[in-house]
Amino acid sequence: xxRWALKPLDxxxxxxASLIGTAMVTPRILLNLxxxxxxxxxxxxxxxxxxxxxxxxxxxxxxxxxxxxPYTASVQPILTRMDEVEAEGYIVEQPWLRNPxxxxxxxxxxxxxxxxxxxxxxxxxxxxxxxxxxxxWRGIVTALGTTYHKKARGKIRxxxxxAPLPTTVGLHDYTVCICPGTCLHVFPLLQNxxxxxxxxxxxxxxxxxxxxxxxxxxxxxxxxxxxxxxEKRLKKQ
Numbered sequence: 001x002x003r004w005a006l007k008p009l010d011x012x013x014x015x016x017a018s019l020i021g022t023a024m025v026t027p028r029i030l031l032n033l034x035x036x037x038x039x040x041x042x043x044x045x046x047x048x049x050x051x052x053x054x055x056x057x058x059x060x061x062x063x064x065x066x067x068x069x070p071y072t073a074s075v076q077p078i079l080t081r082m083d084e085v086e087a088e089g090y091i092v093e094q095p096w097l098r099n100p101x102x103x104x105x106x107x108x109x110x111x112x113x114x115x116x117x118x119x120x121x122x123x124x125x126x127x128x129x130x131x132x133x134x135x136x137w138r139g140i141v142t143a144l145g146t147t148y149h150k151k152a153r154g155k156i157r158x159x160x161x162x163a164p165l166p167t168t169v170g171l172h173d174y175t176v177c178i179c180p181g182t183c184l185h186v187f188p189l190l191q192n193x194x195x196x197x198x199x200x201x202x203x204x205x206x207x208x209x210x211x212x213x214x215x216x217x218x219x220x221x222x223x224x225x226x227x228x229x230x231e232k233r234l235k236k237q
Contacts, residue, residue, distance in 0.1 A: 007096055014059065014076060021060030025051050040130055044123040048082050065115075075108045077115045084127060087120035090157040103151035106219075110146040113221025116158040117176040121225060124165060132232075137165060139174065139227035146221040156218070166229055174225040 028050040032041035040046060047064070051057035058078050066073040075097060081088040091097065091104070091112050099105040118141065125137035166172040 007094075010094070014062065017056050017059035018063035018066075021051070021054065021056030021058070022063060024054040025057050025060045028054060037130075043126050043130060044119070045082070045084070045127050048079065048123070052081075069115075072111060072115050075111045077112055079116075079119065082120055082123065084124055086159060086161045087116050087123075088157065088159045089116045089119075090155055092155050093153055101151065103153050104156055106146065106148055109148070109152055109156065109219050110144065110221055112156060112158050113146065113160075113219070114141070114144055114223050117160040117162065117221075117223050120160050121162055121165075121174070121176065121223075124162070125227070128165060134232055135167075135169070136230050136232050137227060138230070139225045141223050142226045143224040144222070146219055148219045149217045150219075152218045166227055169229050169231060172227045172229065174227045176223045176225070 029041065029047065032046055032050060035041075036046075048061060051061040054060070058080060061079055062073065062076065065077070065079075075091050076094075077089050077091050079087065079089040089112065091108065093104050097104055097108045121139065125139055129136045160176065162176050163174075166174065
């Protein structure tokens with residue numbers, strides 16, 4: 001009961017760190033706004049880079065997650081690394097994240113896995129759209145599932161390394177598999193459902209192993225996306 005009573009204090013500490021981190025990050029974002037287009041400067045990837053370079057910036061990014069996706073933020077996932085190839089984050093076991101078996105709840109693991117894969121997939125789609133003169137990428141999760149292998153305790157770390165995004169116009173199935181363990185990796189599967197110039201689906205698979213601190217597999221989370229690659233509509237002059 002005493003540890004449960006500490007939850008408001010934990011929330012207060014995180015909120016304080018987020019506010020201080022935001023104050024540290026804001027000048028970097030303003031500098032970016034003066035040196036690049038606003039859409040690029042305010043993209044998830046550039047905001048993350050600004051946060052990663054500032055003291056307590058990871059907590060500032062967590063504050064943005066709280067604002068954009070309150071349910072995801074309920075497990076307090078801390079993003080520690082993200083580029084266009086890989087993302088990494090973690091949660092820490094807390095009394096309010098446990099199940100009746102004294103381990104991290106299954107849904108908390110799923111939440112972490114979905115967050116780490118989702119943040120990199122959406123960030124890369126956003127970057128591709130900003131960089132490509134003619135095409136736009138949009139996507140949504142259409143299926144989510146987790147297979148549990150062992151009880152998870154302590155610090156749970158997730159690493160997501162998705163396959164390359166589809167580049168042909170049309171709808172695509174895009175599957176990212178993540179294993180949330182104390183060392184959680186991803187093996188993604190990419191399937192193009194519609195591909196111009198070919199009636200056969202294209203499949204690419206990248207496999208990564210997941211381990212906990214005892215070198216044991218903890219869980220595997222799979223997020224399936226439907227990604228739409230479309231031609232940009234040029235604004236009329």
